[in-house]
Amino acid sequence: MLANFEYESKKLKRGYNNRTLHVNLSEMKISSKPVTERMKSTFTGGRGFNLWLLWNALPENKVTAWDEPENEICISSGPLGGIPIYPGSGKSIALSISPLTGIIVDSNVGGYFGPFLKYSGWDALEIQGKSKTEVIVFVDGDASKVQIDGAAHLPSETHLITEVLADKYGNGNPRSISVVSAGPGAENTLMGCLNFSWYDSTRHIHRHKQAGRGGIGTVLRNKKIKAVVAKHSRPILVESNGPADASLVKELGLAYNQELKSLDPKQNEMSIVGTTHLVNIMNSFDLLPVKNFRYGSDPKAERLSREVFRKKFHKGFDGCWFGCSLACSHGVKDFELETGPYKGQRVFVNGPEYETIAALGSNCGIFDANYVVEMNYYCDVYGLDTISVGTALAFAMECYEMGVINEAVTGGIDLRFGNKEVASEIIHQMAKGEGFGTLIGQGVKRMKHIFAEKYGADSTIMLDIGMESKGLEFSEYVTKESLAQQGGYGLALKGPQHDEAWLIFLDMVHNLMPSFEEKAENLHWFPMWRTWFSLNGLCKLPWNDVVPESNKKTKEPAKVLPHVETYANLFYAVTGKRLSIDEIILQSERVYNFQRIFNLRLGSGIRKYDTVPYRAVGPVTREEYNSHFEDYDRQLKDEVGYDPNKKSTEEKLAALRKFREANYEKLKDAVYKRRGWNSNGVPTLQKVKALGIDFPDVTKLLEKNL
Numbered sequence: 001m002l003a004n005f006e007y008e009s010k011k012l013k014r015g016y017n018n019r020t021l022h023v024n025l026s027e028m029k030i031s032s033k034p035v036t037e038r039m040k041s042t043f044t045g046g047r048g049f050n051l052w053l054l055w056n057a058l059p060e061n062k063v064t065a066w067d068e069p070e071n072e073i074c075i076s077s078g079p080l081g082g083i084p085i086y087p088g089s090g091k092s093i094a095l096s097i098s099p100l101t102g103i104i105v106d107s108n109v110g111g112y113f114g115p116f117l118k119y120s121g122w123d124a125l126e127i128q129g130k131s132k133t134e135v136i137v138f139v140d141g142d143a144s145k146v147q148i149d150g151a152a153h154l155p156s157e158t159h160l161i162t163e164v165l166a167d168k169y170g171n172g173n174p175r176s177i178s179v180v181s182a183g184p185g186a187e188n189t190l191m192g193c194l195n196f197s198w199y200d201s202t203r204h205i206h207r208h209k210q211a212g213r214g215g216i217g218t219v220l221r222n223k224k225i226k227a228v229v230a231k232h233s234r235p236i237l238v239e240s241n242g243p244a245d246a247s248l249v250k251e252l253g254l255a256y257n258q259e260l261k262s263l264d265p266k267q268n269e270m271s272i273v274g275t276t277h278l279v280n281i282m283n284s285f286d287l288l289p290v291k292n293f294r295y296g297s298d299p300k301a302e303r304l305s306r307e308v309f310r311k312k313f314h315k316g317f318d319g320c321w322f323g324c325s326l327a328c329s330h331g332v333k334d335f336e337l338e339t340g341p342y343k344g345q346r347v348f349v350n351g352p353e354y355e356t357i358a359a360l361g362s363n364c365g366i367f368d369a370n371y372v373v374e375m376n377y378y379c380d381v382y383g384l385d386t387i388s389v390g391t392a393l394a395f396a397m398e399c400y401e402m403g404v405i406n407e408a409v410t411g412g413i414d415l416r417f418g419n420k421e422v423a424s425e426i427i428h429q430m431a432k433g434e435g436f437g438t439l440i441g442q443g444v445k446r447m448k449h450i451f452a453e454k455y456g457a458d459s460t461i462m463l464d465i466g467m468e469s470k471g472l473e474f475s476e477y478v479t480k481e482s483l484a485q486q487g488g489y490g491l492a493l494k495g496p497q498h499d500e501a502w503l504i505f506l507d508m509v510h511n512l513m514p515s516f517e518e519k520a521e522n523l524h525w526f527p528m529w530r531t532w533f534s535l536n537g538l539c540k541l542p543w544n545d546v547v548p549e550s551n552k553k554t555k556e557p558a559k560v561l562p563h564v565e566t567y568a569n570l571f572y573a574v575t576g577k578r579l580s581i582d583e584i585i586l587q588s589e590r591v592y593n594f595q596r597i598f599n600l601r602l603g604s605g606i607r608k609y610d611t612v613p614y615r616a617v618g619p620v621t622r623e624e625y626n627s628h629f630e631d632y633d634r635q636l637k638d639e640v641g642y643d644p645n646k647k648s649t650e651e652k653l654a655a656l657r658k659f660r661e662a663n664y665e666k667l668k669d670a671v672y673k674r675r676g677w678n679s680n681g682v683p684t685l686q687k688v689k690a691l692g693i694d695f696p697d698v699t700k701l702l703e704k705n706l
Contacts (some may be wrong), residue, residue, distance in 0.1 A: 002135065003148040005030035009121060012242035015079025015574045016040065020053060021122040021146060023137055025223055026069050026129030030146050035123055042692060046078035047106050047534040048591040049124040050095035054104075055598060057128055060697060063603045066097040066215070067222050069130045075114065075180070075228070076124035079575055081537020082115030083323075084236045085253035086570065087260055088539030090115055090321020092196060098214035098494070099190040099222075100388070100443045101471035103599045105214025105494045108534050110320035110329065111196030112178035115537075116141065116230035119240060131224040138169060141232040142176070151226035156184045157381045158195040159347075161227050162206045166199070169231055174206065175199040176233035181226065182217030183383030188433030189441025191388035191473075192217030195380060202316055207350050209320050209329065212385040213497055214472060221383075236322065244576030252570050256542065257325040264546045269306075270328040271318070275354040276309040282358070287478045287504060289363040291417050292394035293467050293615050294624055296478040300367035304357050308369045314348075326542050332373050339424045340378055352376040352386075358476035359390025364397060365417030375427055382431035389430070391473035392440050393423060395447060395466055404457040410436045444468040464614040470495040470604065479616045482508040483660075484519045487667045490612040491523065493595050499540070500527040506558050520670035529564070531588035536571070543567070590691045593675075593683045597698055600682060600705055607681040610668060618660045622649045625656075632656055682706060 010017065018035045035049070043052050054072050058064045064071055074095045083089040092114030098105035117125055120141025127137060134151040154161055158181045166177045179197040186192020194211040211217075220228075243249050264270050268277050279301060282288035286296035302308075314333035319326070332349040352360075352372050356379075361372045379386045399405050400415035407413065413422050413436055429437025439447060448466040451457040467474040472495025479485040485508075488501030503522055506512045513519045533540045544560050551557050564581055572578045579587070599605035619625040625632055626649065633644040636652060640659045644652050672679060676687035682705050688694045 001147050001149055003028040003030055005146045007032060007121060007144050007146070009144045012118070012240065014242055014244050014576055016045070017118065017121050017123045019122065020049065020124040020126065021139070023125070023127045023146070023148070024129045025127065025131040025135065025148070025225070028148060030148070042590055043594075044078070044535040044587050044591065045123065046076045046081070046093040046537055047095060047531070048594075049076045050074035050093060050106070050126075051104070051591065051595055051598060053124060053126045054095065054097075055594075057126065063601075064097060066099045066102065066219060070128065071097045071219065072126045072128045073216060073219055073223070074124060074126045075117065076537075077114035077118045078535055078537030080570060082118050082236065083238060083241055083249060083253065083574075084321075085238055085250060085257070085323045087253070087256050087324045087326050087542040088321070089537060090324065091533070091537045091539050092117075092211070093534045093537070094194055094211040094216050096214075096216045096219045097602065098216070098472070099218045100215050100445070100473075101495055101604075103470065103494065103602045103604045104595055105216060105472070106534060106595075107194070107211035107213050107216060108499065108539070109194070109196050109211035110198075110209035110539065112198040112321065113180050113196045113228075113230050115236070115321065116178045116232040118537075119232045119234070119236060120230055125228070127223065127225065127228070129223070134224045134226050136165065136226055137228045139228075139230045140169070141230065142234070154226045158183045158208060158383055159206070159381055162195075162197045162208070165227055165229050166206060169229055173233050175201055176231050178230050179206075180220075180228040181383070182220045183381055183431070184433075185379070185382030185384040185431040185441070186215075186217035187221040188438065189384065189430050190215050190218055190443050191385045191392070191441060192219075192221060192383045193379075193385045194220060195383060198320055203314075203333075203348070205348055207320075207329070207331065207348070208380055209350070210380065210385070212387060214494060215385070217383045217385075241574060243574045245573045248573035249570065252566060252573060253323065256566060257323070259548065260325045260542060260546050263549065264326065267547070268545050270326050270541065270545055273306045273310050273313065274318075274328040274330045276352070276357065277306045278354040279357055280305050282354075282477065285505075285509060286481070289358055289394075289476050289478050291365045292363060292398040292465060293474065293478055294398070294621070295627060296480070298362060298367070301362055303367040304361050304369055304372065309352075312369065312373065324539075324542075326546065328541060335373055335377070337374055337377065338370075339374065340428050347377060349373050349377040350380060355476050356386040356390070359387045360393075360423075361390075363390050363394045363476060364423055366420045366423060368420055371420045371424065375424060378427055378431070382427075384427070384430060387475050388443060388473040389427060389440075390476075391467050392444050392447065393426060395444050396436075396440055398465055399447075399451055399457065402461075404451050405455055409455060443471065444473055445471045461620075464620045466613055467615065468496070469612050470609055472496060474616065477502075477504060479504070480618055483663055483667055484513060484522060486612055486616055486664055487519065487523050487671055488527075489616060490610045490664070491668070491671055492527070493592070493599065496612065496616075500530055502526075512558070516666055516670040517674075519667060520674040523671045524674045525559070525585065528585045528588040528592060529559070531592050532567075532584055535587065535591060538567075586691075590693055593688060593691055594693050594698075596677075596683055597688070597693075597701065601701055605682065606705070607668065607672075607679070610681055612664070614657065614661070617664055618656055619653060622653070625649055625653055678706060
């Protein structure tokens with residue numbers, strides 16, 4: 001034991017402990033901080049608390065880098081988190097400065113850690129500093145103490161770490177332990193994920209969910225943290241959260257679970273196939289990324305479809321928190337590994353989900369479900385974000401096929417699309433910090449610069465096909481024909497992740513927002529509403545992946561307002577605060593604008609960083625144009641006023657590009673105006689005053705940038 005801190009156990013009051021836990025690894029000190037009423041009213045919880053804690057922890061007059069001791073890893077749940085009867089209430093929100101982007105990254109993740117931390121007495125955990133030796137941070141909710149232990153005895157891979165620590169701290173009760181860890185891939189790349197564990201008491205195994213985006217796992221290992229552990233073995237009841245109206249919480253939870261059980265089998269079958277149902281849908285609408293987002297569909301996608309995984313997934317309850325009947329955390333049992341250090345072993349694989357299937361599969365031109373399952377397993381064990389891995393690998397594959405790099409650069413590896421043997425070798429290299437995998441592990445943004453500067457690649461082409469924005473690799477949706485989703489990716493605070501806005505169908509399929517103002521309104525409302533889940537410790541999937549049968553008759557069916565009203569009622573039942581839907585959006589606006597300002601403090605947060613590669617906007621190559629030439633020719637004629645007849649493909653590409661890029665800039669203007677930002681994408685003083693986030697240091701920062 002390197003440090004020890006004992007605290008008084010208290011009952012939660014209306015969803016809050018009213019204190020947060022601070023761990024400084026450089027000084028080996030542990031302390032408690034109070035949560036004020038203003039902190040709750042301004043930042044709500046979850047991601048909001050994390051932002052506020054990190055904001056106050058960083059030195060004011062410098063831009064802090066991700067690997068400096070001052071950077072923190074903050075983990076929180078939220079006032080609605082940890083309710084054992086309400087679907088999707090088991091979420092944790094992790095936050096840090098990203099190694100890939102240099103700005104704030106947040107990630108919403110399942111597993112038991114966030115609720116266990118909360119019921120152990122803490123509304124949030126912030127870990128700062130760097131240890132000189134490898135350590136474990138252990139929050140013992142049973143004994144009301146926190147300690148920092150040495151970790152020299154621990155293995156490196158996530159699944160082994162979890163097993164060892166469950167035995168070490170669980171006292172024969174593995175379900176009482178939740179572990180946050182990374183793996184060797186997190187040490188040797190910039191795209192390390194955090195694995196959050198929970199114990200599957202039916203299968204008698206520890207399972208994991210991932211806080212994948214932005215490299216927070218890399219920050220964890222850089223601080224020499226092998227694991228963060230929370231222990232809580234006492235029964236968790238609705239009353240444990242100290243709700244204002246426990247009977248109403250039970251009523252709402254029971255009704256919501258009954259609805260999910262009734263409607264999910266008729267709709268997306270989340271409880272049976274999880275998010276794999278999206279493969280078929282995305283492929284049908286030309287939205288499935290194929291070969292580095294070059295195309296949106298492929299006949300071979302059927303090999304990765306829901307029906308394939310319906311047969312592979314092991315039957316049984318797959319909820320990553322108590323009482324969630326959506327139960328979408330599926331897995332493959334007794335899967336025999338064919339590569340890597342565990343070749344020949346039979347393992348339980350958590351997943352895959354849609355994003356992993358698309359990233360490691362179709363986007364790399366690989367249509368082999370067993371390959372995807374195996375690489376899913378290894379990415380989790382190694383602590384690698386499957387989205388960044390797949391998107392970075394696909395970019396390198398295209399560069400190889402273009403001749404930008406060759407086997408002399410890749411170390412003799414034939415890096416063609418579809419070469420699954422080579423792709424798996426690269427992923428194992430990433431974990432070991434060896435070979436060409438080391439370069440891919442730096443991410444697309446850095447690869448673009450290296451390929452241009454070291455190997456003479458055309459910088460313009462690198463910018464066009466390198467699928468990253470703000471330094472974060474794109475998640476797995478083709479956006480060429482959806483201007484709104486281009487904005488959803490380019491304007492997202494942490495980079496192109498769909499958890500802020502997923503507007504493709506509204507825009508492209510249903511054409512429900514033809515004007516720039518309508519797109520801007522949706523690019524305001526949906527990111528704010530989705531932010532609200534991360535403030536409260538909730539999963540968004542129950543909101544819109546299963547919808548009431550009457551929802552189609554509502555004025556705005558995409559918002560699933562009957563469910564939004566249910567969440568407002570739940571917030572009232574727990575906190576005693578009655579909020580309208582507009583007031584809920586206002587809660588998120590405060591946090592959302594504060595995070596934008598935080599990015600400004602870190603050297604980003606202005607218009608030029610809200611760009612996307614042109615491949616996200618339109619066709620880059622002749623092949624892309626010709627694959628949909630009738631549609632593109634029609635747009636040139638009808639919308640641009642450009643006659644495509646007798647024009648070369650290059651001429652048509654240039655005309656279409658000029659039109660689409662101009663539209664993207666117009667969309668930025670409309671969104672900035674709707675959000676109350678200036679033309680450079682900076683929140684105005686008037687806006688921050690209206691939101692109540694006009695703290696002196698915020699005002700000072702804005703005055704320098706307005």
